[in-house]
Amino acid sequence: MREFFKYVFATVVGVVISLALFLIFIVVLIVGVVKTSLKEERVNVSNNSVLLLNLDQAITERTAEDPLSRLPIVGSDGDKSIGFNDMIRALKKARTDDNIKCIYLSVSSPQAGFATMREIRDALIDFKTSKKKIIAYSEVYTQGAYYLASVADKVYLNPEGALEFKGLKSETMFFKGALDKLGIEAQIVRVGNYKSAVEPFFAEKMSDKNREQVTAYLHGLYSTFLDGIAKSRNISTETLFQIADDYKIQQPKDALAYKMVDELKYKDQIIEELKALSGTVKKNNLTTISINDYARNVAKDQNTSGDRKVAVIYANGDITGGEGSDEQIGSERISKAIRKARLDENIKAIVLRVNSPGGSALASDVIWREIVLTKKVKPVIASFGDVAASGGYYIACAADSIFVQPNTITGSIGVFGVIPNFQKLFNDKLGITFDGVKTGKYADIMSVDRPMTAGERLIVQNDVNRVYDSFITRVADGRKKTKAYIDSIGGGRVWVGTDAVRIGLADRTGSFNDAITAAAKKAKIKDYTVVEYPEMRDPFKSLMENTTDKVRTYYTKQELGASYQVFQQIKSAISRSGIQTRMPFEIKVQ
Incomplete structure (x- = not known):
């Protein structure tokens, strides 16, 4: 027995020492990598x-x-x-x-x-x-x-x-069959026939309205795709279309x-x-x-000094409350950046660079408010990237001018909410039941262990309608259109950039640099420097805060491969809360 404990003790000590050495190695390695990554050394550019x-x-x-x-x-x-x-x-x-x-x-x-x-x-x-x-x-x-x-x-x-x-294709994954098997009901409240973000949860295929808009934007993307190749290769678009089609x-x-x-x-x-x-x-x-x-x-040669500046404020990713991150638009962080640029007298104009499918309606309105206040004291130009839809469009609609690329996805002016009902899953699949008391008729509104009552659905629908009315009012004011007109092109419908210009949701097609030039021109300045907000997060701090998440993400990607995107979509869908102004789908054209 004594020998047994001796070997056990020796094994435990060996494991502890090995673990300690491994941790020391990792810390040293991380510090070395960080120091290397943060060096200010320039890379020599040789002749030829x-x-x-x-x-x-x-x-x-x-x-x-x-x-x-x-x-x-x-x-x-x-x-x-x-x-x-x-x-x-x-x-x-x-x-x-x-x-x-x-x-x-x-x-x-x-x-x-x-x-x-x-x-x-x-x-x-x-x-x-x-x-x-x-x-x-x-x-x-x-x-x-x-x-x-x-x-x-x-x-x-x-x-x-x-x-x-x-040729291009766009495909949507529908979860209704899986939810039915699990005993989960997605209770949908929305405004807009084209607001199809929720279709995967209650349908097994695309609705006619959704198919209509997907067909329109996909052909718009394809047209820009073929036109670019045709000009570069000196081959007609008709010939290119036939080559692909056959x-x-x-x-x-x-x-x-x-x-x-x-x-x-x-x-x-x-x-x-x-x-x-x-x-x-x-x-x-x-x-x-x-x-x-x-x-x-x-980048190291960029001059950010001077008393005449154009600020670029990057709004990239899903829109949420709080600080967000470099890949997520946090209403608090972006609002601070806009205020900082507004109050800086050396900043003469602002470019709001948007690449977002939307997200929280409340967070979108918080950012919109800062743009409205800023526009009163200096020019604000919006530049849209790959997508500026729903909440992504909401935050920019008050800008003096909106620039899009011909193949930018934008619009999706609509609102929705999803309240899951897990009753069948709990009761029939897991054998779990709930019981309790309450002091008010609606004290347990939004409960997920039972279906909504008619009264609860009406309350949620009224709230969604209110947010939608605010949304189209903001857009109508910003774009100098009537609410009726914005409603007619809204309803959750997605448009490509060329169509967005045609119907008045954007002012012109142009690049990111075109937007910066336009901002400077509107501010009546010629010699200026460009500064970027919000400040990027400190890489060392980010590393120390998020190492576990990054390692987990890395290995998840390795295991799931091409299916990682599906995993992300499901994870994102179940994590959303509150009323959403979000694009109807995640676009990945192949």
Whole structure:
């Protein structure tokens, strides 16, 4: 027995020591990574450099420094990200940088929406005015990848590779059957026949109204997609449509035959061509600098001093109350940023950059109020990214002017609420029952262990109607339209940017930089600097606060793979509370 306890004690001590050493190693490693990530060293740009433009990384609204992504146990090249704003600034700088001789565009499956991709395409088109060449190469081009690559002077495909060109699709997952099996009823209260965010919870297929709007916006996206490729490749949109419709690109040789690519080449051949373009001696290695490093250099050169500034306020992600995060619009945090910019006398104009499907109606109204107050003292221009729908549109509708991309998803002026009823799940599946007492008829309103009464449903419906009336009133005032007109184009309907301009929900199509230029012009300033709000969260603090969540997210992604998006949608749906001004669906076009 004594020997047994001796071995047990030795084992426990060994485990404790090993664990302590492991924790010390992790702490040291994290500190080292953080210090490395926060160094202010510039990356040297050599003569005859090739700018490596990797577009397979996550392209976000702003570049976030994430020290954890550099840990070998968690991070990888696929976890890199860059803000489209920094990328565009870098491309503009590269256009006149004598050290940058050409661009090597590497893209297979970009992680960005169509409006963001258009911003990048336009920046690449501008780069080409320098007469410097852009070479695109990939073993596989998805449709989004080809949309970006098509702007290059030469588009190359691996001889054994693939080019996907088949048209766009949009698909919605419906949960009604699963909820029925679980004994869960989704009690829906909404305004707007097109407000289909709740359809997956009570239907098994798309309603006619939903199908109508999805068909309209999908064709709008497709039109912009084909037009861009047609202009770059000098192929008519009709021909491109037919190529996709008949699925004519099945082999690499088909892509060459239909002039979708210029040649079929291997990577070594691409390197030799890049050497020739950059003036590199054949026997020497190619000198490259990544867009991430180059953009970091450009960011450090930005001058944010001066007494004439244009503030860009980023509103990115779901809208919620409280502080939110860099990927979520917290009404408290964004409101503070707007107030700070309003009270700063050196800031002469504001650009509200919105990329949001909406969220909490209350939080949206809190932000809207700050925009209204700010517009009284200085110009406010809104710039919409991939999506500015429902609450995302709400917060910006009071702006002096609204800029969209032709393929921006916007509108969705509608309101809904979902109150789940778990009675059958509790009673029939789990054998759980509830009983209690109350002092008022509606003391237990919103209970999830029973169906709503007629009186409760009326109360909730009245509240939803009230929020919707406020919503269309805000939009009508901001857009100088009647409430009746806004109601006629509202009802939860989603529009693409070109249609939004046509019906008056936006003022013009234009890029993010166009919006900044317009803001400066309205403020009557010429020489100005651009400052960004709200301040990005400290990466070290974020690392220490959210390491567990990030590690959990990483491994969940690894386990679920392509199904991770479905997991996110379900998790998001069950976590929502309060009345929502949210886009009818999450758009991922493939």
